[in-house]
Every structure is written in structure tokens, then in C-alpha cells.
Amino acid sequence: xxxxxxxxxxxxxxxxxxxxxxxxxxxxxxxxxxxxxxxxxxxxxxxxxxxxxxxxxxxxxxxxxxxxxxxxxxxxxxxxxxxxxxxxxxxxxxxxxxxxxxxxxxxxxxxxxxxxxxxxxxxxxxxxxxxxxxxxxxxxxxxxxxxxxxxxxxxxxxxxxxxxxxxx
Amino acid sequence: xxxxxxxxxxxxxxxxxxxxxxxxxxxxxxxxxxxxxxxxxxxxxxxxxxxxxxxxxxxxxxxxxxxxxxxxxxxxxxxxxxxxxxxxxxxxxxxxxxxxxxxxxxxxxxxxxxxxxxxxxxxxxxxxxxxxxxxxxxxxxxxxxxxxxxxxxxxxxxxxxxxxxxxxxxxxxxxxxxxxxxxxxxxxxxxxxxxxxxxxxxxxxxxxxxxxxxxxxxxxxxxxxxxxxxxxxxxxxxxxxxxxxxxxxxxxxxxxxxxxxxxxxxxxxxxxxxxxxxxxxxxxxxxxxxxxxxxxxxxx
Numbered sequence: 001x002x003x004x005x006x007x008x009x010x011x012x013x014x015x016x017x018x019x020x021x022x023x024x025x026x027x028x029x030x031x032x033x034x035x036x037x038x039x040x041x042x043x044x045x046x047x048x049x050x051x052x053x054x055x056x057x058x059x060x061x062x063x064x065x066x067x068x069x070x071x072x073x074x075x076x077x078x079x080x081x082x083x084x085x086x087x088x089x090x091x092x093x094x095x096x097x098x099x100x101x102x103x104x105x106x107x108x109x110x111x112x113x114x115x116x117x118x119x120x121x122x123x124x125x126x127x128x129x130x131x132x133x134x135x136x137x138x139x140x141x142x143x144x145x146x147x148x149x150x151x152x153x154x155x156x157x158x159x160x161x162x163x164x165x166x167x168x
Numbered sequence: 169x170x171x172x173x174x175x176x177x178x179x180x181x182x183x184x185x186x187x188x189x190x191x192x193x194x195x196x197x198x199x200x201x202x203x204x205x206x207x208x209x210x211x212x213x214x215x216x217x218x219x220x221x222x223x224x225x226x227x228x229x230x231x232x233x234x235x236x237x238x239x240x241x242x243x244x245x246x247x248x249x250x251x252x253x254x255x256x257x258x259x260x261x262x263x264x265x266x267x268x269x270x271x272x273x274x275x276x277x278x279x280x281x282x283x284x285x286x287x288x289x290x291x292x293x294x295x296x297x298x299x300x301x302x303x304x305x306x307x308x309x310x311x312x313x314x315x316x317x318x319x320x321x322x323x324x325x326x327x328x329x330x331x332x333x334x335x336x337x338x339x340x341x342x343x344x345x346x347x348x349x350x351x352x353x354x355x356x357x358x359x360x361x362x363x364x365x366x367x368x369x370x371x372x373x374x375x376x377x378x379x380x381x382x383x384x385x386x387x388x389x390x391x392x393x394x395x396x397x398x399x400x401x402x403x404x405x406x407x408x409x410x411x412x413x414x415x416x417x418x419x420x421x422x423x424x425x426x427x428x429x430x431x432x433x434x435x436x437x438x439x440x441x442x443x444x445x446x447x448x449x450x451x452x453x454x455x456x457x458x459x460x461x462x463x464x465x466x467x468x
Contacts, residue, residue: 082348085341086430093434100442130448137444145437152433153348153426160422161352163170165363167411168399 008055009136012063015051016072016132019065022120036069036119061139062112069119071105072135073112076142086149087113090142103131172418174410175282178203179225182213183265183278186223190267191274196220206417207314209285212259221267226259227284234312235288243291247280261288289413290406292322293331297400297408299324309380318416321377329395330376333416337387343370345423346389353391365394391415 027033029042037046048065062073076091078084091114098104103122105115118131182201190196198220203211212226232240244261245252251263263281271277280287292310299306306324313319321332337343350368357363367374369390373382377390393415399408455467 081344085344089341089430090434090437093431094438094441097438101445103445126448127450131445134441134445134448138441141437141441145433149430149433152429153345154352156422156426156429157349157352160170160418161349161356162359164411164415164418165353165356165360165366167171168360168363168404168408 004055008053008059009139011053012061012139013132013136015053015063016070016135017129019048019051019063019070020118020123020128020132022068022070022118022123024120025068034068036117037066038064038069038071039117060112062109069117071109071115071117073109073115074139074142075112076114076146082150082153083146086146086153090145090149103134172206172414172421174286174414175279176203176205176211176285177282179211179213179284180278180282183223183225183281186267187265187270187274187278190221190270196267199223205285206414208316210259211284212256214256216253216256216264222264223267224253224256224262224264225281225284226256226262227288228259229285229288229314231312231314232260232288234310234314235291238292238295238310240288240291243287243294247287251277286410286413290409293329293409293412294405296322296324296329297405300326300329300395300397300400301402303327315416317383319382320416323376327397329400331393331395331412332374332377333391333393334373334383335389335391335416335419336385337389340387341427342423343387343389345426346419349419349422350389350391362398364396364399367392367394391419 024034025037025046027035027040028046029040037043041047046067050062050064052060052062054060058075059077060075062071064071064073076087078087091108094101095104095106095108095114098106103116103118105117108115116135122131178201182199186196186199198215198218199213200215201211201213203213205211208230210228212224212228214224214226216222216224229235248263251265253262253264255262261284263284265271265277265281292312296306296310303326304324305326310322311319312322317336319334321330321334323330323332335346337346347368347370350366353366354368357365369392371386371388372384372390373380374390374392376392382390393412395408395412398404453467456464457467458464
């Protein structure tokens with residue numbers, strides 16, 4: 001199972017590096033406005049073909065590009081109830097702090113757990129290869145964090161049950 | 169700490185302070201403290217009638233009527249006999265200590281005072297344990313509404329005593345975490361043969377409560393403890409009561425701890441991510457440069 005992780009991340013990295021070529025583009029529809037075209041989606045000629053990279057049915061990444069912005073949506077592996085609520089809590093926690101995170105979107109795209117929005121302004125202020133590094137690092141760490149939290153809950157349950165029952 | 173304490177520390181500490189004060193011969197001071205405990209129980213430490221030489225400890229339990237049906241009064245009399253007095257208004261039981269005539273076994277008395285709540289509960293269990301020891305079936309089931317929406321049922325059969333707790337999970341996430349905990353409790357018998365059997369039913373009441381009007385709902389769970397003769401025997405009785413009566417609080421305490429732990433982990437991870445993201449920003453270059461003719465200027 002983990003043998004698919006490295007090729008998966010490599011594919012995501014390469015697609016991101018290609019898609020993150022963004023340039024400034026003022027809105028064609030409204031004067032003096034500058035909007036991320038991937039969000040607005042009014043002019044079809046400005047949008048690139050969306051690409052989905054799937055590791056399996058549950059884990060996938062959707063990359064939608066446009067001329068001045070890039071949207072990345074990630075669906076995280078949630079095998080059981082407790083992973084579902086942990087994922088849900090964690091994503092909500094981060095999305096509430098989206099302002100600090102700059103590239104994070106406040107709401108995930110339908111069907112996914114978390115979304116990032118990168119605009120040309122971000123790429124002007126930050127190194128592109130480092131932003132891609134961050135996204136890949138994020139994807140790796142999330143899985144690790146979720147399994148650790150699940151382990152923590154399970155071990156707490158086991159220890160408290162043990163302590164309680166051994167006293168009878 | 170993993171297990172909850174069954175005695176009330178605040179009462180014990182306050183009384184110890186007062187008793188030591190009196191024993192040292194100092195002038196007693198006034199005391200008026202209201203303390204809250206689990207399950208909506210209130211204690212009140214005061215000087216009855218303004219008399220500073222007497223300290224009164226009163227306890228109020230919303231469900232005391234339910235407990236009285238099962239002999240709580242007799243048990244309280246048995247435990248606190250000489251210290252009992254008429255209950256303060258608004259409270260169910262009051263015991264009073266005379267600082268001028270301190271009892272000989274001070275520490276023991278203080279410990280007993282700290283166990284007021286536990287002793288109120290104990291009567292129900294003792295009655296049903298008696299039934300089981302005599303190998304009788306209890307005719308009626310004991311129903312104690314010890315919390316707003318939560319009830320405890322006790323029933324005795326010839327070879328076992330069944331204690332059922334109904335508990336409400338206010339939050340949806342609590343249900344999932346609660347299930348994980350109950351799964352571990354259920355499997356406890358594999359490791360500890362002496363442990364009672366634990367069953368958990370989510371949403372619906374268990375078989376034993378089928379025809380009663382027990383609550384049904386998405387966020388309601390029923391925890392059943394089956395206590396065997398080795399738990400209800402006179403030797404093990406007190407220990408069993410100590411452990412069982414705070415079960416619901418124990419479970420919810422640990423659920424809350426898990427949530428708090430998860431929260432602190434999320435916080436740490438988020439700041440971790442922020443650090444990595446900030447690496448993507450180039451460092452501001454503040455270079456001082458000099459021209460050929462000697463003028464210096466700062467580059468930004």
C-alpha cells in the first residue's frame with residue numbers, strides 16, 4: 001500500500017510545478033478588478049483542464065488551473081468513524097485560521113476535505129518550488145498526524161478501561 | 169490522574185484546616201463555602217446560627233428522593249450517627265462538627281465527611297447487593313435520575329446485579345469517541361477475569377429495559393454492568409460501590425481529556441505547517457552598497 005505513496009506524491013509534485021505558472025491578469029468582465037479566474041470561472045478560455053490524481057478511490061487530488069490562479073483540493077483517507085471525525089476536526093481547525101495560512105481556502109471544494117488557492121500574487125511573494133514543497137509536505141504530514149491522533153485516542157481508551165477494570 | 173477521586177478534597181481540606189486550628193487552640197473563624205460536585209450535587213460549609221465553634225456540612229442532591237426510597241436515610245444515620253442534625257433548608261442532609269469537642273479520630277471523621285456523596289449513593293447498591301447475596305430476585309428495579317437526562321437502573325437477580333447507566337452525548341463527535349472507549353471496556357474481561365461484564369448499546373435501550381419508557385435517541389447510549397457475586401460480596405462491596413457510582417463522570421471526563429489533547433496536537437501541527445510555509449518567503453535582503461565615489465546607500 002505504501003509503495004504507491006512515492007509515485008503518487010511525485011505525480012502531484014510534477015503536476016503542481018507545471019500548473020503553478022501564473023501571471024497577473026485583470027478581470028475581463030469587470031473594469032479595474034483582479035479576480036482569481038479559477039474561482040470565478042466566467043471566461044472559458046482562461047481555464048485549464050482540471051487534472052485528478054488518484055491513489056485509490058478515497059485518496060485523490062484535484063488540480064484546477066487558470067491563467068492567474070490555481071486551486072488544489074485534497075481528499076484524505078478516512079477508513080473508519082473515528083478517522084472521519086478527526087479529519088473533520090483538523091480540517092475545520094485549519095480552515096478557521098485560513099487567513100494566517102494565506103494559501104488555504106476557507107471552504108473545501110465539493111467532494112474533497114481541504115482546498116488551497118494559489119494566486120499570482122502569492123507566487124510573486126514566495127518561491128514557487130517551496131510552495132509546492134509545502135503542499136507535498138502537508139499531504140505527508142496529515143496522514144501521519146491522523147494515525148497518531150487515532151492511536152492516542154485508542155491508547156487512552158485502553159488505559160482508562162484497564163485502570164478502571166483492574167480494581168474490581 | 170486516570171481515576172476520579174470519590175471523596176471531595178475541598179471538604180476534607182477545609183475541615184482539616186478547621187480542626188487543626190481548633191486543636192492548636194486558636195480562635196475559630198467564620199466559614200461559608202458553597203461547593204459544587206459532579207452530577208449537580210452541592211455542598212455547603214457554614215457556621216450554624218452564626219456559632220463559629222460549630223462547622224456544618226450540608227449536601228443537596230436533586231435526586232435524593234429517589235435515593236430515600238432505597239434506604240439512604242438509614243445508611244446516612246449508620247455512617248454519621250452522632251454528627252447528624254436536621255437538614256439545612258434547601259439541603260438534604262446536614263452533619264455538624266463541634267470544634268470545642270473534637271472527636272478523637274479526627275482524620276477518620278474528616279474522611280467520612282468527604283465521602284458524603286458516595287454514602288448517599290451507597291444505599292441503593294447495598295440494598296440490591298443484599299438481594300443478590302440472599303439469592304433473591306429484586307421485585308422492583310431501582311430508577312435514579314441522577315442527572316437531567318440521564319438515569320441509572322439497578323436490578324438484582326439470583327446470581328448477579330445489573331446496573332444500567334443511560335448517558336447523553338451532547339456532541340456528535342463525543343458519540344464516536346465514546347464508542348471507542350466502550351469497545352475497550354467491553355474487551356476488558358479478556359485481560360482481567362475478575363472484571364464485571366460490560367455491554368454498550370447505542371441509541372436503543374438494552375434488552376432488560378425493553379418495555380420501560382426508557383429514552384431513545386441518536387445521542388443516547390446505555391452502559392450495562394453485570395456484577396457477579398464476587399463483586400457484591402460483603403468484602404468487595406465497598407470497593408465496587410466506589411468504582412461504579414462515578415462511572416458516567418469517569419467516561420465523560422476522559423472523553424473531554426481526549427478532545428483537549430487532540431486540540432493541542434492540532435494547534436501544534438498547525439503552527440508547524442505555518443513554519444514550513446513561511447520558509448517559502450524569501451528573506452528580505454538588506455544590503456548596504458557603496459558606489460565608486462564613496463556614497464553608501466541601502467538596498468531593499
